[in-house]
Amino acid sequence: MKPLPSYWTFDRFIRNLDNALLKKLMQSQVLKLSKMGIIDTSFIALDSTPISANTKQNNPKSFAKNKFAKGNQPKSDEDCGLGVHTASNQHNERNFEYYWGYKNHILVDCITGLPIFEMTTTADVADSTVVLDILSQTNDFLSIEECTFFADKGYDVKAIYNAVKDIYHGECFIPINKRNTKNPKKLSTGHPICEAGLAMHKDGKFSDNGRTRQKYCCPFKRSKSGCCPCNHKNWNNGKKTRGCTKYVTLPDDY
CATH class of the missing domain: 3.30.420 (Nucleotidyltransferase; domain 5)
Structure with a gap:
């Protein structure tokens, strides 16, 4: 042979x-x-x-400075790119490494x-x-x-x-990628909870960069006698539209 x-x-x-x-x-x-x-x-x-790539910059025993800097392209392989590889797909996984x-x-x-x-x-x-x-x-x-x-x-x-x-x-x-998204408190109906612990009211929809967003406003926005229990900074702003606002993106896929 x-x-x-x-x-x-x-x-x-x-x-x-x-x-x-x-x-x-x-x-x-x-x-x-x-x-x-x-x-x-x-x-x-x-x-x-x-x-x-077959380059010394991928050698774990190499202690060269900035070996994974974007501008430090390996001379032995000018076509390769700088990537990152994680040990698992957990959303809080911090065990990762860079490589060319x-x-x-x-x-x-x-x-x-x-x-x-x-x-x-x-x-x-x-x-x-x-x-x-x-x-x-x-x-x-x-x-x-x-x-x-x-x-x-x-x-x-x-x-x-x-x-x-x-x-x-x-x-x-496909599992949902949280991408560091916020998880605000909501009612079962989907209405957000304001900082005072009250359910916010719907205040219209609008389109923004190809997405539809639902606006929610303070429940006392149109009240003449009501007062914000937590004294939100936007309540006493001297404007006609008072109180806090929140926006929720409405899904348009299946």
């Missing part, structure tokens, strides 16, 4: 080989498996995995675990920004109509939900 090619031989082969050939080969294999009934797109999932490199985004068949499509980007590309392209390119050679799409909280973006529902007539199952 002949020995395996050296690392440098393999590296030269990868660099000189047209990536389009590898993509075409993968597509032909996926279509073959689909015709054999081994894989389908009823349940699909997408995730990414980090690929570290790439991301491999892989769409898989959930039942068999076999890959259907892959895309490699630099590490600084957000996972959610490539989803629509991946789904579109996959659908070009293998239909994903009426699929059930799974992903982690990094993909909790409205455009993804709407695309899966409206374009592919499927469903999404």
Whole structure:
């Protein structure tokens, strides 16, 4: 048996080989498996995995200053990007590390675990920004109509939900990404509670940057004899419109 090619031989082969050939080969294999009934797109999932660049700046034993500064591009790999990788998908996860490199985004068949499509980007590309392209390119050679799409909280973006529902007539199952959002006190009806502990009143809707927002006002706003129990700073402002206000964005997706 002949020995395996050296690392440098393999590296030269990868660099000189047209990536389009590898993509075409993968597509032909996926279509073959689909015709054999081994894989389908009823349940699909997408995730990414980090690929570290071959640079000393990724070496944990390197104590160089600013090795993860955006302007400190590795000389050994001028194409890679600066990314961050967390140990888990918990919203309060603080165990993360920076790295120079790439991301491999892989769409898989959930039942068999076999890959259907892959895309490699630099590490600084957000996972959610490539989803629509991946789904579109996959659908070009293998239909994903009426699929059930799974992903982690990094993909909790409205455009993804709407695309899966409206374009592919499927469903999404993605955990909510809290993104440091506030959680104000509300009644079961959705009315916010003011600082005085009173239910606020609806005061009209308006559109703002493509979203619909519900305005809530102080319950004593139009009262001639009422007085703010907590003496809010906006109550005695000398204006006709008195009291505190809150805004709630109304969801327009499914």
